[in-house]
Every structure is written in C-alpha cells, then in structure tokens.
Amino acid sequence: MITSQDIRAKGFEKAVFGGYEMASVDQYLENVARVMDDNTREISTLKSKMKILANKVEEYRSVEDSMKEAIRNTQKSCDAKIAETKVQCAGMIRDAQAAAREADRKIAAEEARVEDARQRAARQISDLRTYARYSSRIGGCECASGQNGSKILKRKSSL
Secondary structure, three states: OOOHHHHHHOOOOOOOOOOOOHHHHHHHHHHHHHHHHHHHHHHHHHHHHHHHHHHHHHHHHHHHHHHHHHHHHHHHHHHHHHHHHHHHHHHHHHHHHHHHHHHHHHHHHHHHHHHHHHHHHHHHHHHHHHHHHHHHHHOOEEEEEOOOOOEEEEEOOOO
C-alpha cells in the first residue's frame, strides 16, 4: 500500500530532453498526497463507525434473540392456558349437563307426584259427590273413616 508519505518522498530523475517541470510534478504529488491523507482519515473514521455499528447490530441481535425467546415462552404459556381453560369448560359443561339431567329427573318426579295428588283429589271429589248424593237420600247417616282411611256411612245415633 502506498501512503501519502511515500508519494511525498518519491523523487524523479531529471530528464535531459523534454522532461517534466519539477515544480508541477511536486505540486501534483502534493495534491495526490493530500487526497490520500483525506481518504485515509475518512477510511479510519468509517472503520470506527462501522465497528460501532457492528457492535450495535450484535446488541440488537442479542435483544432480538431475547425477544424471540420471550415470544416463544408467552406463546407456550398462552397455549397452556387455552388448554387448561378448555378442560375447565368441558368440566363445567359436564357439570351443567349432569345438573340439567338431575333437574329433569326432579321435575319428572314432581310432575308424577302432582299427577298422583291430582288423581287422588279427583277420586276424593268423586267420593264426596257420591257421598253427598247418598246422604241426601239416606238422611240419618253420618260419614266416618274406616281403618284403612276409607269413608263409611253410619247411622246417626238417636238421642
């Protein structure tokens, strides 16, 4: 590599015929040396900047890797929470379905009990109507309960 100092130090032999004017050559060499100095400084500055930027790139890559890991961990956590929530929901649905079946069973039992009570009431009403028809014909009888809870007619005792 040629430096600006090499250019400044370079000497030329004087030509006998038709040589170059030494002052022009020296001025040209000085201009070339100055440009080389400027370029060398600029290259040095750019290398420093490039080193700083390379360090920043490494820092950003490190941060990027950390962020990617954080995103992966967050995704895993979210996936686990979703799976856990699905299991909980399935359990809640099973519990709700079991409660609905139990409620249906209780409703059916209550409907059967109400129907039985309705039928007994209808029989009692029928029995009372029958009793009312016969008691108005018989006159001196009174209604009493038998041992099994059935209604029986007895004659009224005379005073």
